[in-house]
Amino acid sequence: MWMEMSENTTGKSARVKILFFAKARELSGFKESEIVVPVLISFIELKDQVIEIFNLETIRDIVILAVNEEFVEPDAFLKLTEKDEIAVIPPLSGGTSFS
Amino acid sequence: MADLKNFVALEIEKLNVNDIIEMVASPNCGAISTFIGTTRDNFEEKKVVQLVYEAYEPMAIKELQAVCNKVRSQWNVEKIAIYHRLGEVSIMEASVVIAISSVHRQESLQAVQFTIDAIKSSVPIWKKEVYEEDEPQWKANKECFWTANDTKIAAGKTIKSNEESSTNEINYANVVVDDIEIDLDNVYETVEVKSENVNNDDQDDQDEDSGNEEFLINPDQIQIKADDQELNRRIESFIARKREQVNLINIQEFCCLSNQIQDDDNDDNTHVCARVNATFIRHKDVNHVKVHRVYNQWSQQNMEFNAPFKSLKNESNTYPSALEERLSVSEKILGINKPVPRDVYKRIKNIEDRLLFLESISPEYKDLWSIDDCDSVKSFDTCNEKTNSSENSKPTRKRTYSSTDPDSKLDEFDYRHAKIAK
Structure with a gap:
């Protein structure tokens, strides 16, 4: 399934796969989905769109995104293709709970 | 490989x-x-x-x-x-x-x-x-x-300009994470130590011109990654915590006796001064007056062998039993009526007064009597049982006798003898 984005973009759009983990998965209700986003997009714009569409407002300040299994810098500008895979990454909690 | x-x-x-x-x-x-x-x-x-x-x-x-x-x-x-x-x-x-x-x-x-x-x-x-x-x-x-440094991430490139506003009093507080690289390999290499004048300009050549030095530091040596404000806050709270610990130790070490004089709030150790072992006494009704009481362990009154006197100061009836017995026996012999004053000094004074009075009316001291006293003695005899009521006892104490009185009598006696001898 995929969702239509607003048409305020110049140039082409791409349909990309998006993955959700942990809290983000629970809030969006998806483990995996697809969105259509402009091919040229900044991290901030991409994050805004993802948060709006998938109802992630409550964790806006703590999530970051990964594209193709790489963390994205907050000031990055992305060039996406249809094959790309976006992941919504909540704060990590691997390892153990020792302080 | x-x-x-x-x-x-x-x-x-x-x-x-x-x-x-x-x-x-x-x-x-x-x-x-x-x-x-x-x-x-x-x-x-x-x-x-x-x-x-x-x-x-x-x-x-x-x-x-x-x-x-x-x-x-x-x-x-x-x-x-x-x-x-x-x-x-x-x-x-x-x-x-x-x-x-x-x-x-x-x-x-x-x-x-x-x-x-x-x-x-x-x-x-x-x-x-x-x-x-x-x-x-x-x-x-x-x-x-990213959450550990979220202020940096959120601020992105604008971090540099913010740094200018914060005061850089402590040098090691200036270790800042600049432009966090997401690639793990680069994370540590981008930590920079900045000199005090952080230039707002991002261009490297500008930085050099204005005398700023940026150099890479060994990632092994980085223990804390935080901004100036956070570092200062941590340092301050560390100092505060240490101060608190030292204070507590001082109180435990030096104020062990303070509890003895803190009748009201025994468990409250915070209002004592470690150095002089003084206790801040909170008064319930007069809050605006601060009273400090110094408990001097080495003064005579507070030395161990004088311990009974401490309790005498408190105007209570709990004298040591031996003392109580002596006082009451004395009072009984002297015919002082109950009730007696609670304060032990008033009580002793009463006994002294009574003794002086009895001496003053005793036949052995007849020579010391004045005419007036003789009159009052008669009145005393009539109301013998009411000695302690002030109205009747006061007139009998009109005259006091000093140690010079017997001396003058002796002188007079010698003088007469000398006359007779001649």
């Missing part, structure tokens, strides 16, 4: 620590260091009944490999094994096992420490704690690299 010596995996099954340690064993190594993270059954006094781990698996494997590379770039280690559990993990089971072998122990020990920190900071694995009573909760590592 030919064969890869990194073993990283995410496992659903229970981890076998022995197998993992055997993987990294190597004939040329003198040390295998391990870290085993186990699940525990409590979090902030909440009972944890179940833990569930979830990972972005392909990326987690990639990041674990990156951690291995990072370790190898810093330490000379032989083999690295990192195994992490996924799915449900029972309490007390290993959720992560790290084993690293090296020729000498120093390297592998340090590498293990670094590895677990790096995993918690950058490997996309998540843990959900299911509590007995509360809602299940997704946890967050404090090492997680």
Whole structure:
């Protein structure tokens, strides 16, 4: 399934796969989905769109995104293709709970 | 360099620590260091009944490999094994096992420490704690690299300009993470120590022109990554905490006797001065007056052998029994009527007065009597039983006798004798 984005973009759009983990998965209700986003997009714009569409407002300040299994810098500008895979990454909690 | 010596995996099954340690064993190594993270059954006094781990698996494997590379770039280690559990993990089971072998122990020990920190900071694995009573909760590592520095991330490139406004009084507070690189390999290299005048301009040549020096520092030496404000806050609270500890020790060491004179609030040790062992006394009705009482252990009154006198100061009836007995017997013999004053000094004064009075009316001291006194003695005799009532006793005490009186009598006597002798 995929969702239509607003048409305020110049140039082409791409349909990309998006993955959700942990809290983000629970809030969006998806483990995996697809969105259509402009091919040229900044991290901030991409994050805004993802948060709006998938109802992630409550964790806006703590999530970051990964594209193709790489963390994205907050000031990055992305060039996406249809094959790309976006992941919504909540704060990590691997390892153990020792302080 | 030919064969890869990194073993990283995410496992659903229970981890076998022995197998993992055997993987990294190597004939040329003198040390295998391990870290085993186990699940525990409590979090902030909440009972944890179940833990569930979830990972972005392909990326987690990639990041674990990156951690291995990072370790190898810093330490000379032989083999690295990192195994992490996924799915449900029972309490007390290993959720992560790290084993690293090296020729000498120093390297592998340090590498293990670094590895677990790096995993918690950058490997996309998540843990959900299911509590007995509360809602299940997704946890967050404090090492997680973007939340730990989220002010930086949020501010992005504007961090530099903010730094200018903060005062840089303490030099080591100036260690700032500048332009955090997401690539783990670069994270540590981008930490820069900046001189006091942080230039707002991003261009490097400008920085050099204005005399700013930026240099890379060894990642091993970085312990804290935080902005100036946060560092200052930590330093301040550290100082405050130490001060509190010192104060507490001082109170315990020097104010051990303060409790004796704090009748009202015995357990309140905060209002005492350690140095002079003075106690701040809070008055219930006159709050605006601060009263400090110094308890001098070495004064005569407070020395141990004078202890009974301390209790006498309190106008209570609890004299030592021997003293009470002597006083009451004296009073009885002298015919002083009850009730007697509670204050022991008034009581003694009464006895003295009575003695003087009795002396003054005694036949043995007849020569000392004045005519007036003689009259009053008669009146005293008539109301003998009311001596203690002030109205009747006062007139009898009109005249007092000093030690010079007998002397003058003697002189007079001598004078007469001398006359007779002539």
